[in-house]
Amino acid sequence: MSSANLQKYLQEYFSMPFDVRKELHDGNECYFSSPSNEGDMLFEVNAYIQNEIRIVLEIRPQIHARAMLESISGADNEKKTKFINFLNSLRSKRVSVDLQINGRPINDEELKSCTWNNFYCRLTRVPITDSSEPCDLFDVISEWTKQAVCLFLCLLPVSDQDEQTGELEGSQYQVVCNKYERSPINRELCLAKNGYTCRICGFDFEKTYGSIGQRFIHVHHIVPVSMIGSNYQINPEKDLIPVCPNCHAMLHRKKPPFLPDEIMNILEKRK
Ligand SMILES: [Zn+2]
Ligand SMILES: [Zn+2]
Numbered sequence: 001m002s003s004a005n006l007q008k009y010l011q012e013y014f015s016m017p018f019d020v021r022k023e024l025h026d027g028n029e030c031y032f033s034s035p036s037n038e039g040d041m042l043f044e045v046n047a048y049i050q051n052e053i054r055i056v057l058e059i060r061p062q063i064h065a066r067a068m069l070e071s072i073s074g075a076d077n078e079k080k081t082k083f084i085n086f087l088n089s090l091r092s093k094r095v096s097v098d099l100q101i102n103g104r105p106i107n108d109e110e111l112k113s114c115t116w117n118n119f120y121c122r123l124t125r126v127p128i129t130d131s132s133e134p135c136d137l138f139d140v141i142s143e144w145t146k147q148a149v150c151l152f153l154c155l156l157p158v159s160d161q162d163e164q165t166g167e168l169e170g171s172q173y174q175v176v177c178n179k180y181e182r183s184p185i186n187r188e189l190c191l192a193k194n195g196y197t198c199r200i201c202g203f204d205f206e207k208t209y210g211s212i213g214q215r216f217i218h219v220h221h222i223v224p225v226s227m228i229g230s231n232y233q234i235n236p237e238k239d240l241i242p243v244c245p246n247c248h249a250m251l252h253r254k255k256p257p258f259l260p261d262e263i264m265n266i267l268e269k270r271k
Helices: 003-014 065-073 077-092 108-113 137-153 184-194 205-213 245-251 260-269
Strands: 018-025 028-037 043-050 054-061 095-101 119-125 164-167 174-177 218-221 240-243
Touching: 003 018, 003 028, 003 137, 028 137, 043 137, 054 065, 054 137, 077 095, 077 108, 077 137, 077 184, 119 137, 137 184, 184 218, 184 240, 218 245, 240 245, 245 260
Parallel strands: none
Antiparallel strands: 018 028, 028 043, 043 054, 054 119, 095 119, 164 174, 218 240
16 A cells, blocks of 8 residues: 555545655554645654554654644634544544543543643554455555544644535536535544434445445535524534435535425425
């Protein structure tokens, strides 16, 4: 597996530049990925597979560590809550989390109040995949590196992607994707809670297409954008739902979008 593939995957997913390199440590192929936001090297995620059964991710501050630690310490409650929710979503996926701040383990309450002078975070998961099919090294490394990056981006003032109208790749229709749907962190929080099955029609890509359908789904923001004030704090677990591309396109057939129940009723009546 090449580091260039991982770099391409991360850059596309997060829409920001990444440095990725591969090195051999203690006989393990390690992938070091570091996101850079507007040129700042923020932190580095080192991902490797140990003894073929365990994926290990070590997250460490990078060159611009001081600025990063300052923004973490100054992060608002919403960001810190998101971080804690994300940690819990990882734990619910059987990831064991070793998070040390200022040289010692810390609980959720302290997490919100303490000033971060340094940190070390190690995520471990056994087994490396839940699938019964033989797993692809790239899938495992890219998926868990993505999760580790998301976790720390929760805390940082990374510019949210702007609301924009875009044509979805390879599709015939136009969908208005708002920034909540496009935010990788919101997406991961939604999917950790809601899974990968279409909330409207029940379609499950992995069931139908096998391993290439694994973790494929769109994420839709229910609350019409027009109803959101500037102070609205999105709850990715409730305000976002997984939907298949067909149902997603139908939701956006009008502006503001249909409500999920409306499309479900249409489907129900036509059965
Ligand atoms: Zn659907
Ligand atoms: Zn949508």
